[in-house]
Amino acid sequence: MSPYYYLVLSAALFTIGAVGVLVRRNAIVVFMCVELMLNAVNLTLVTFSRINGSLDGQIMAFFVMTVAAAEVVVGLAIITSIFRTRRSASVDDANLLKY
């Protein structure tokens, strides 16, 4: 088995995440799908880091994790504040910037 199978798996995970973002309505589930896409990219980075014999890919995956953590914190705070004002976490309901 060659390490390229990891890339295939990561492509499949990324595609599933992208389809989930398009299909699901709950904002939190949409967010989880975005996380899945970030994770798939991380798997690609780690695999390429191994294939190329250099650790830079792992460093990049580390930075992606940090940025993902920051993104999740702010995004979930936005979702809770939207839920507090309009009692809904559906992405269809929040169609106005004001009120």
Add this chain to the structure above:
Amino acid sequence: MHEVLLAAGPLRHGTVPLGEAIAFWVLGPIALAGAIGMVLLRNAVHSALSLVATMGCLGAFYLIQQGPFLGLVQIIVYTGAIMILFLFVLMIVGRDASDSLVETLRGQRWAAALLGVGFALLVAIGIGRAVSPVTPTDLNSPNAGGNNVHSIAALLFTRYLFAFELTSALLIVAAVGAMVLAHVEREGPRPSQKRLARERIRSGRPQPLPGPGVLSQHNAIGTPALLPDGSVARESVMVGSMESQEERQALPTPSAGEGGFE
């Protein structure tokens, strides 16, 4: 040590060792099933749990791909912190946790599925064309001399030092931003116990609202309590958890078999 435990090892002529191949074929389907389950499961808490399974499998992949530091960080940060945060917010948002089945855009699901298949083909062709002439090496020389953690630290604090500092600034900004967004300003002074008691007596209902009781099957705030004869206690539904008066009126009246006396 971890090479022995996790069957991670150097690539031989571009192929992974047998133990790693077995681990991949066991964990890979679990990761895929978790991802598919996350998209397909109706309940958001179930989605979060299947995503935890996927992320755990990815952490194991990092471990066996000669990245023990990243694998442990994945398990600690993603499954330990981020998914717990997701679950906390799901508990706060609670009632709206399940998706609505109403399709606002006609044919959106089919279009999304088509797009997904097309994208998968595109990526597969890209990978096939990009990697075929490359002979894979491995991380033995960067990981040698100490270990993976030392090598990553050496890179992180020399070549990537500026990005590392920027990350710390980003994390501080994110924490402050989350605090500002989630903070609720109290309007007026905190109500005293005396005032609360007076309001309660004057409200015409001094006794507490009926609890879910032994006859109901759920204790979610959107589920009404059942009275001993099997009918719905309307006072038990929290104000605000029902969107409108019509929705309150449309509460299900349980049939003879549901929760009532047999």
